[in-house]
Amino acid sequence: DRWLIDHATTLRTGLERLAKRAVDVVLLDLHLPDADGIEAIEEMVAWTREHEFPVPIVVLTGSNEREMALAALRSGAQDYINKEELRSGSLLQRALRYAMERHKAAQLNLVLEERLHRSEQLEGAGVLAAGVAFSFHVLLGRMLEELDEATDEMGEAAHSSGIGHRLSEIRRHLSAASELSDQLRSWMARSPLLASNIDPSAFVGEMTKLVEGIVQPPLQIHYHLPVGLPRISFCPIELRQVLLALVLNAVQGIGPRPGRIALETGVMHVGEELLATSYGAPDLGPGDFILFSVADDGPGLAPEVRKRMFDPFFTTRGAGRGLGLFMALGAVRRHGGAILCSSEAGLGSRFTVLLPPTAPSPRSTV
Numbered sequence: 001d002r003w004l005i006d007h008a009t010t011l012r013t014g015l016e017r018l019a020k021r022a023v024d025v026v027l028l029d030l031h032l033p034d035a036d037g038i039e040a041i042e043e044m045v046a047w048t049r050e051h052e053f054p055v056p057i058v059v060l061t062g063s064n065e066r067e068m069a070l071a072a073l074r075s076g077a078q079d080y081i082n083k084e085e086l087r088s089g090s091l092l093q094r095a096l097r098y099a100m101e102r103h104k105a106a107q108l109n110l111v112l113e114e115r116l117h118r119s120e121q122l123e124g125a126g127v128l129a130a131g132v133a134f135s136f137h138v139l140l141g142r143m144l145e146e147l148d149e150a151t152d153e154m155g156e157a158a159h160s161s162g163i164g165h166r167l168s169e170i171r172r173h174l175s176a177a178s179e180l181s182d183q184l185r186s187w188m189a190r191s192p193l194l195a196s197n198i199d200p201s202a203f204v205g206e207m208t209k210l211v212e213g214i215v216q217p218p219l220q221i222h223y224h225l226p227v228g229l230p231r232i233s234f235c236p237i238e239l240r241q242v243l244l245a246l247v248l249n250a251v252q253g254i255g256p257r258p259g260r261i262a263l264e265t266g267v268m269h270v271g272e273e274l275l276a277t278s279y280g281a282p283d284l285g286p287g288d289f290i291l292f293s294v295a296d297d298g299p300g301l302a303p304e305v306r307k308r309m310f311d312p313f314f315t316t317r318g319a320g321r322g323l324g325l326f327m328a329l330g331a332v333r334r335h336g337g338a339i340l341c342s343s344e345a346g347l348g349s350r351f352t353v354l355l356p357p358t359a360p361s362p363r364s365t366v
Helices: 011-018 038-050 066-075 083-087 089-154 156-161 163-187 200-205 208-214 236-254 272-276 303-308 324-334
Strands: 026-029 057-061 079-082 196-198 219-224 232-234 259-270 287-296 338-344 348-355
Touching: 011 026, 011 038, 026 038, 038 057, 038 066, 057 066, 057 089, 066 079, 079 083, 079 089, 089 163, 196 200, 196 236, 200 236, 200 259, 200 287, 208 219, 208 236, 232 236, 236 259, 236 287, 236 324, 236 348, 259 348, 324 338, 324 348
Parallel strands: 026 057, 057 079, 219 259
Antiparallel strands: 196 232, 259 287, 287 348, 338 348
16 A cells, blocks of 8 residues: 655644644654653544544554553554564554554444434433423413403403404414424324325425425525436325425525525435434434435534534524424434435535435435
8 A cells, every 4th residue: 555654753743734634544653752651642632632633543662662552542542553563564554554444433433322312312302392292282272262261251342442453363372382382292203194105306396386485585496306216105294394394494594695595306325424424213224315405505504503403492593493403303203214414614504304215226326
């Protein structure tokens, strides 16, 4: 193998160069002018964590420094190699390759653990939402009954005094709150209701009027809906709600300025690493998925927002309820799918719904 080596004589110089370029692996001498022994590996590991720059580390040790080498492994290094073994290029390459593979496996394991944690959080949020929604629904029902009785007792007096209009507004708001609690209760349904065999592109094509009722000028909507995609099994009502929630999220993300939203369908091969970053069904394996993608050219999502974007009642908009993405994820999860989110500051956001096809699909990558 051919390696491009960037040599630095001090730890500080090495960290400065590490911050400026992509590096596959670090070969670290534990005896540097500005860092000696375990201090060198601890400082290197602390720097990579602080800057969120994970990189595998192989330490160089002397022939009588086995204990120090083991301590370096406990501190975060992936491997060590004796300086005398540097003469053997094959041993060095093997150590570097093994370190890179171990590091890759460790990072993937962390991502999988985070995905499991998100899944457990979602389950907990659903149980809490169902309990609150049930109690809330009962309370709202009693309030509506009392309000209707009060309106009947007042009769014409309510309308002549103007109070009737206020009572009607109160009833409208209570009905909206009751509908919201029904949505929370439906989110806890354990199995999809009335699932149909759906053609993805045809389904979106039939939704264009609904979509364009949300995407108003100065915003533009663009479609990419290839024909002949494998079908999916999904409740049509819920799939419509999922897509409209994602479109509305894109509209609100762009704001009042001109912008562009793209809605597309397709087939996507998803590997284990990418799947591990998704939100949704915890037992999905790599393979071909049908995708529904909604992308916008808005300002993008801040990291702290991305961490909470699927939380119930979380919203960055004062007028929002914070349930659109939460409900969408619940529906996708119940149908055995997942959602991917990619977003960068200033470059917009893309939400991709991944759903298993009902029949084998031709392999392609999007």
